[in-house]
Amino acid sequence: MTAIAVTPVEPAHNRTMMLIAIMLAMVMTVLDQTIANVALPHMAGSVSASADQITWVLTSYIIAAAIMTPTTSWLAGRFGRKQVFLVSIVGFTIASAMCGAAQNLQEIIIFRILQGGFGAAMAPLSQTVLLDAYPLTERGPIMAIWSMGVMVAPILGPVLGGWLTDNFSWRWVFFINLPVGVLSFLGVSTFLHDHKHSQRLRFDVMGFALLSLMLAFFQLVLDRGQNQDWFDSTEIQIEAAVAAMALWMFVIHSLTTDRPFLPLELLQDRNFVTASALGLAAGFLVFSVMALLPPMAQTLLGYPVMTAGLVQAPRGVGSLISMFFAGRLVGRIDTRLLIIAGLCLFAVSFYGMSHFSLQMDYVSMVWTGFVQGLGWGLVLLPMTTLAFATLPPHLRGDGTGVYTLVRNLGNAAGISIVETMLVSNTQVVHARLAYGLTPDNPLVAPMLNDQANIEPLNDEVTRQASMVAYIDVFHAMFLATLAAIPLVLLLRKPRDQIPDSAGPLAPD
Numbered sequence: 001m002t003a004i005a006v007t008p009v010e011p012a013h014n015r016t017m018m019l020i021a022i023m024l025a026m027v028m029t030v031l032d033q034t035i036a037n038v039a040l041p042h043m044a045g046s047v048s049a050s051a052d053q054i055t056w057v058l059t060s061y062i063i064a065a066a067i068m069t070p071t072t073s074w075l076a077g078r079f080g081r082k083q084v085f086l087v088s089i090v091g092f093t094i095a096s097a098m099c100g101a102a103q104n105l106q107e108i109i110i111f112r113i114l115q116g117g118f119g120a121a122m123a124p125l126s127q128t129v130l131l132d133a134y135p136l137t138e139r140g141p142i143m144a145i146w147s148m149g150v151m152v153a154p155i156l157g158p159v160l161g162g163w164l165t166d167n168f169s170w171r172w173v174f175f176i177n178l179p180v181g182v183l184s185f186l187g188v189s190t191f192l193h194d195h196k197h198s199q200r201l202r203f204d205v206m207g208f209a210l211l212s213l214m215l216a217f218f219q220l221v222l223d224r225g226q227n228q229d230w231f232d233s234t235e236i237q238i239e240a241a242v243a244a245m246a247l248w249m250f251v252i253h254s255l256t257t258d259r260p261f262l263p264l265e266l267l268q269d270r271n272f273v274t275a276s277a278l279g280l281a282a283g284f285l286v287f288s289v290m291a292l293l294p295p296m297a298q299t300l301l302g303y304p305v306m307t308a309g310l311v312q313a314p315r316g317v318g319s320l321i322s323m324f325f326a327g328r329l330v331g332r333i334d335t336r337l338l339i340i341a342g343l344c345l346f347a348v349s350f351y352g353m354s355h356f357s358l359q360m361d362y363v364s365m366v367w368t369g370f371v372q373g374l375g376w377g378l379v380l381l382p383m384t385t386l387a388f389a390t391l392p393p394h395l396r397g398d399g400t401g402v403y404t405l406v407r408n409l410g411n412a413a414g415i416s417i418v419e420t421m422l423v424s425n426t427q428v429v430h431a432r433l434a435y436g437l438t439p440d441n442p443l444v445a446p447m448l449n450d451q452a453n454i455e456p457l458n459d460e461v462t463r464q465a466s467m468v469a470y471i472d473v474f475h476a477m478f479l480a481t482l483a484a485i486p487l488v489l490l491l492r493k494p495r496d497q498i499p500d501s502a503g504p505l506a507p508d
Contacts, residue, residue, distance in 0.1 A: 014191045015133055019142070021187020025089050026126040026146070027153045028180045029119035032061065032096075034157030038294040038309040039170035046170065047105045051295065052419045056223050058291055059412040060109045063219045064116030066408030067212045070261070070401030072121040074203045076128075082192050085125055086185060091118030093181030100174035123150075124400065129192065155316025158294065162309025207253055207261030214246035215409065222416035226423055263398050266391075272399060274490040275387030276406045278339070281484045282379050283410030285346060285477055286372070288418040289353075290315070293365065296470055300358060300463060311365045318373025319380075326381045335382045336488050342378030343485045345371050350478035358467050386491050418473050425469035426462075433461050 036043070036057055044054040075084045095114035102108040127146060134142050164172040220239045228236050254260035266272055290312070297308040326338055349372035356364060384403075391399050 014193070017187055018133060018191040019130065019145070021184050021191060022085075022126045022129060023145070023149050024180055024184040025085070025122050025188065027149045028177055028184065029092065029122045030150060030153035031157050031160070032115060032119065032177070033058075034154045034290060034312075035161040035173050035176075036170075037291055038158050038162045038298075038305050038312070039165045039173050040291075041295050041298050042165055042170040042305065043108070047103070047108065049105045050227075052226055052423050053105060055291055055415050055419045056105070056109050057112055059219060059223060059415050060112045061116040062287075062408050062412040062415075063215060064113040065120040066116075066405045066412065067215055068117045068120035069124065069404045069408070070398075071203075071208065072124045072401065073398075075121060076125060078203075081125055081129060082188065084121055085129070085188050085192065088118050088121045088125075089181055089185045089188065092122070093177055093185070096174045096177035096181065100171040124404075152316070152320070154290075155313050155320070158290075158309035158312035159306075160309075162304075162306040166304060166306040202259055204257060204259060204261040207250060207257065210246050210250035210253060211261060214243050214250060217243035217246065219412055219416065222413055222420070226420045262402055263395060265395055266399055266402055269391050269395075270490065271390045271492055272387050272403070274487060275383050276403055278379075278383055278484065278487055279387070279403065279407040280410035281480070281487070282346075282376070282383070283407045284414030284417075285350075285481060286376055286414075287411035288414035289372070289477070291415045292418060292422065292470065292473070293369075296466075297365065300467055300470075301360075303362075307362070311362050312369060314366045315369035315373040315376075318370040318375075319377045320373075322374040322377025323381055324377075326378050330382055330385050334493060335386055336491050336493065338378050338382040339386075339488050339491075340485060342375040342382075343481055343488070345375030345378065347478055347481045347485075349375065350474050350481055353474040354471055354478055356467070356471055356474070358463065390492065418477070421473050421476065422466075422469050425472050426465050429468045429472075430462055430465035433465055434458075 040054050040057065043049070043057065044051065047054075072084075092115055095111050095118060098111040099108055099115065102111055130142050130146060160176070161173050164170075164176060217239045221236055221243060224239070225233075225236055230236055231240070254262060254264060293312065294308045297303040297311060298305060303311070322342070329338060349368045352364065352368040352371070387403055388396055388399060
């Protein structure tokens with residue numbers, strides 16, 4: 001995982017068309033992290049999946065991208081950036097078509113894994129290519145455009161996904177990538193002129209294989225644990241044992257090889273380690289909420305799928321606003337204060353969400369999402385800046401891959417864990433509410449005497465139990481946010497508040 005070599009600046013007449021083609025590819029992959037969220041209830045009904053099973057559509061994509069992202073530098077150095085870019089676009093587009101044509105949950109998950117694997121390289125490569133294509137004096141505005149694409153795509157995702165599902169079907173959430181992929185492929189193949197590299201980089205195949213094995217089986221434990229009764233299941237015991245053994249072997253291998261897949265020098269930088277831990281926690285909190293809210297809005301509040309997507313948009317608007325101000329405040333005030341302020345906004349948002357009810361209007365979802373978006377912008381950019389502020393230049397290429405991997409792991413694990421909490425809490429609350437619905441209770445005795453009332457009564461109990469379970473999850477996330485705030489104090493304030501070369505702002 002060596003940093004990709006810098007190539008000469010591209011001719012001016014190529015840059016605009018190349019920028020459009022590259023942004024199409026990058027936005028397409030970032031969009032797919034959120035576009036399927038609002039379609040999950042429809043997908044679940046179409047493929048006969050439960051609420052916790054259908055979230056595998058999200059986690060499989062994220063974990064595949066997490067595994068493959070650190071290989072980007074080696075692939076680009078070995079085969080050339082243009083070739084890797086084109087293969088990524090073709091693979092992602094074909095996998096998207098296969099997702100749209102899938103007939104069952106297993107097929108969707110397999111094709112989403114392919115999507116994540118092929119799409120992993122596009123965001124880091126797009127940034128590197130644009131930095132090399134433009135002269136130093138123009139890189140600021142170009143990176144602003146790149147960052148705008150990173151931030152706007154998650155805003156458009158739920159809205160576009162809701163519109164496509166409402167007017168066509170959930171399959172068009174994936175089919176929409178086909179024309180975008182074709183245009184991007186034609187643009188990249190025509191306007192990106194790759195410069196061959198003579199370097200033949202070493203690749204730690206064993207380290208990559210062990211890390212991939214560990215992450216895959218760890219995610220399987222999280223995704224399947226609820227349905228398999230956790231460690232009472234032989235399957236879960238085996239998967240957990242494989243994950244633990246792979247992690248142990250990965251650690252031993254990393255300590256004994258000359259150039260490990262993840263350089264151990266990264267662990268010596270306190271800022272990088274702390275920022276990575278905070279990134280994992282922030283990804284855990286933010287992405288899990290983005291997966292929970294659309295199904296809640298549709299199944300409990302009765303929102304149409306388009307409305308469920310629209311009420312998610314203010315979160316992205318808040319992120320854009322706070323990112324704008326955070327970019328100007330970094331270096332002018334203590335960067336750690338921005339992160340603390342962002343986490344406090346997270347806490348305010350989760351506290352507000354812990355007071356949701358079945359009688360609330362859309363305003364509650366809008367303002368809590370907007371506040372959470374404001375917090376995300378204040379956390380992401382300053383945290384990324386501090387993560388790379390004290391890291392030696394020769395480690396920044398590897399650090400980018402590791403930092404992105406850890407954040408993506410938090411995204412995937414967060415979705416799985418909160419969905420497990422939601423299902424478990426719903427069952428517990430349902431049992432507690434149903435316990436009081438007996439013939440001895442004069443309030444419900446008349447209803448119990450009529451068999452036709454039993455099913456509607458059970459549906460209402462399930463609805464009430466689900467809402468209580470959501471509230472319990474949001475309250476737990478409020479407490480988790482408060483617990484994460486003291487970690488910021490472990491970050492060191494760099495001597496130079498504006499580092500000469502921070503790591504890239506990978507999309508979320």
